[in-house]
Structures are given as C-alpha cells and as structure tokens.
Amino acid sequence: MALAREQFGSKLGFILAAVGSAVGLGNIWRFSYVAGESGGAAFLLIYILCIFLIGLPVLLAEFSIGRRGQSDVVGAFNKTAPGTPWVIAGVLGVLTSFIILSFYGVIAGWVMYFMTAFLTGQASGVEEGGFADFFTGFIGGSIGPVFWQVLFMAIVILIVFFGVKKGIEFSNKIFMPLLAVILIMLAGFSLTLDGAGEGLAFLFSPDWNAFTNPEVYASAVGQAFFTLSLGMGAMITYASYLSKEARLPSAAGSVVTMDTLFAIIAGIVIFPAVFTFSSIEPDAGPALIFIVLPEVFNQMGGAGTLFAIFFFFLVAVAALSSAVSLLEVSVSYVMRQMNWTRHKATLAAGIAVTLLGIPSALSQGGPFTFTIGGFSFLDFMDVITDRITLPLGGFIIALFVGWGWNKIDALRETGLTDSVVGTLWIWMLRIVAPIGILWILIQNIIGLFFT
Ligand code: PFF
Numbered sequence: 001m002a003l004a005r006e007q008f009g010s011k012l013g014f015i016l017a018a019v020g021s022a023v024g025l026g027n028i029w030r031f032s033y034v035a036g037e038s039g040g041a042a043f044l045l046i047y048i049l050c051i052f053l054i055g056l057p058v059l060l061a062e063f064s065i066g067r068r069g070q071s072d073v074v075g076a077f078n079k080t081a082p083g084t085p086w087v088i089a090g091v092l093g094v095l096t097s098f099i100i101l102s103f104y105g106v107i108a109g110w111v112m113y114f115m116t117a118f119l120t121g122q123a124s125g126v127e128e129g130g131f132a133d134f135f136t137g138f139i140g141g142s143i144g145p146v147f148w149q150v151l152f153m154a155i156v157i158l159i160v161f162f163g164v165k166k167g168i169e170f171s172n173k174i175f176m177p178l179l180a181v182i183l184i185m186l187a188g189f190s191l192t193l194d195g196a197g198e199g200l201a202f203l204f205s206p207d208w209n210a211f212t213n214p215e216v217y218a219s220a221v222g223q224a225f226f227t228l229s230l231g232m233g234a235m236i237t238y239a240s241y242l243s244k245e246a247r248l249p250s251a252a253g254s255v256v257t258m259d260t261l262f263a264i265i266a267g268i269v270i271f272p273a274v275f276t277f278s279s280i281e282p283d284a285g286p287a288l289i290f291i292v293l294p295e296v297f298n299q300m301g302g303a304g305t306l307f308a309i310f311f312f313f314l315v316a317v318a319a320l321s322s323a324v325s326l327l328e329v330s331v332s333y334v335m336r337q338m339n340w341t342r343h344k345a346t347l348a349a350g351i352a353v354t355l356l357g358i359p360s361a362l363s364q365g366g367p368f369t370f371t372i373g374g375f376s377f378l379d380f381m382d383v384i385t386d387r388i389t390l391p392l393g394g395f396i397i398a399l400f401v402g403w404g405w406n407k408i409d410a411l412r413e414t415g416l417t418d419s420v421v422g423t424l425w426i427w428m429l430r431i432v433a434p435i436g437i438l439w440i441l442i443q444n445i446i447g448l449f450f451t
Pocket of ligand 1: 021022023024025026027097100226227228229230232233234235322323325326
C-alpha cells in the first residue's frame, strides 16, 4: 500500500509555492526583453488582457484537474477521464517541463555567475561597452557555463529531495517574502534615477500603433502561458498536494495577481535604469539583463554594484523556485510510475535533466555549437517548448475542462456550481481560451516552418 499523498501544510503555503513557480526568469529576464521588443506599454496592456482572459481560466482549470486527480500530471488525467486520449496533455506536460528545465537551469546558471562576478568585483572592472564581450565570453566557454548550471541544479534537486512540505513549501515561505522586499527596494531606487520618467512612460503610455501588430498579441499569449507556468502540469502537480477544503478560485486569483504585479514592478526596476543612459535601447532582446543592465549598473558607480548584486540574487532565487516546480512534475510522475521513493525519483529525474541541459550549456560557443533549423541547441529547446508544446498543452487542458470533463465535476471542484462566475469560466475555457491559443499556435507554426 502506497503512503498517503504528501500535502501542503496550509493554503497559504500552496499559494506561495504556486507564486514561486509562476514568478521566475519569465517575469524578469523574459518579460523585460519581450516588453522591450514589443513596444512596452501596448504590450503590457495586451498581456494583462491575455492573463485575465486566457491565463486565469486555464490556471483554475489546472488547479481543479490537479486537486481532483490527487496524482501527478499523467495520473490526474487518468483519474479524471479514465481511458480517454486527454492523457496526452499529461504526457506532453512531463516532456515539456523536463525540456524546459534543462535549459532553464543553464540560464539560471548564467544569472548566478553574474551575481558572483559583481560580488567579487570582477564585473565592476569591465570597461564601458565591454559587457557584450564579457557575456559572450562567459557563455561561450565550456567549464564555466556547465559548472554554474550543475550548481544551480544541485540546489533545485536538494529542495525537491526534502519533499512537498519541508522542501518546496518551506523554501517558498522564505523566498517569496524575500523577493518581494528586494524587488520593492530596487524599484524604489530605480525611481530616483534620471531616466525614471522616460522608463515609466515606455512601460505605461502606449504607442497605439502596436495594437495592430499581430506579433504583439502572439508574444503576449506566449508570455502569459510561460509566466503562469501553464500548459505543462506544474500547477496540476502542485494542486494535487492541496487539501480539499481550500478554495481554488481565490487561490488562482492570488497567484495571477501576484505574478502580474511582480512582472510590472520588475519593469519599474529595469526600464528607468535602461533609459537613464540614453545610448542604450530597451529592445536588446534576450541579452537585456546580461549586457544592457550590467552596463547600466557600472555607470552608476558604487550603488550600481550593490544594485547589481541584489538584482541578480533576486533573479536567481526567483528562477530557483520555478525550477523546483518544473522538477516536481517529473519527480511526482516517476514516483508513481516506477513506484520509487521521493529520494530515488528526485535523484534520477534531477540527474537526467541536468545531463540533458549540458548540450544547451555548451551550445553558445562550446563543443555543442551547431544549429538545428537555424537555432542553437539551447534556442531549439526553448523554441519547440515555448512555441509548440506549451500552447498545445494549454489548448488541450482548456478543451478538456471546457468540453471533455464532466462540467458538473469541474464546477464542483472549484465551488462555482450555479454561479455566474462558474458559467463564465466554463465558456472561457470552451471558446475564448482555445481560439486564442489555437490562433497563436498556428502563427507560431507558420513562423517556424514556413518563413
Ligand atoms: N513561470 C516561470 C517563469 O515565469 O519563469 C517558468 C515556468 C516554471 C514555466 C514552471 C513552467 C513551469 F512549469
């Protein structure tokens, strides 16, 4: 007889863990460069719309599947819809989370390296305009990127090793308040910079032309999925550890609100800094936080170094709590499937995903520098998950709860039976979310294979 399923100690513990999963590289590294490339404020508005029209309903759908299923992501589909093909979403979830974690660990490793480089003074010695070389020099190496990736993954594995309550819940109860404090402190400092007005205008006063650009919508839906950890079973897995008493809609509302606030405040930290030095542009792409920001930090002098250390620490911790949720998807699956203990499953899945990350770590100039369809190994892993399997997973989940699952069960699990909100939720999942996701999926496929 298997042991009783692990559980979070409290609803707050669950919410913090879910916020920990949601708040990550996506809110800082990815949000800032995507917003920077897509025109700032217009993107922000569309993004918020996507979060509430698509993200929130799908998040609540994942919470209800997880809690009803009381199992890992594959098991949850098998329990809620036995013998049906909906379980494909579960299988896709395990694969996607595994692949994402492989390269997520590499980027988080870069973040840890940057934090250390500012701590030791090495980064502060970089000359003006020198961070592009500093960054490409580091990621193009062999030992460096792998060392930091493995170190990061070792911490992730350690936390998951301790289990739901003592590892995941405990760490998030410390990390989340800590992140909030550091983020608000940094935002306060950013607002005192000369570029604050211009940075805020970039973030909050929209360029209306951007609303007619379909690419902005596609980026916004993609970002909404990634940032809320949707479409790959992380939220399904976490919700399976939640007690029956906790109310799901308020939990989903809190997670979405905190995640969105976190991204907006991260924007308030980053854009004033970027605009303080006019030679620098906000649309630098993925290298924004690794090349542009360090440049800015160094131009600020002593306060800039401190800012840099706190900033990269913040990003590293945010990445850590997200990576933990990614690993838990596989661990919980392996535990049930192989009937292994948590310790054994964590080590096996953790080591396997770390090994899979090594080619990504070595793909930026190291021995794995080759391209697949024009992408480096790391970018390839990113692109297939982010543009294809993630939205596909979300699409199936929305359809499952909207059409496939017994509507009464779905509403009962969320406590929304016979309510206007419940009806609205089901129809969002039936129509709005699938159409929105399908549209971006088609765009992504055309963009990838036919242009
Ligand atoms: N939501 C995380 C972020 O914004 O960085 C990334 C992520 C974590 C995606 C966990 C998916 C996931 F299952």
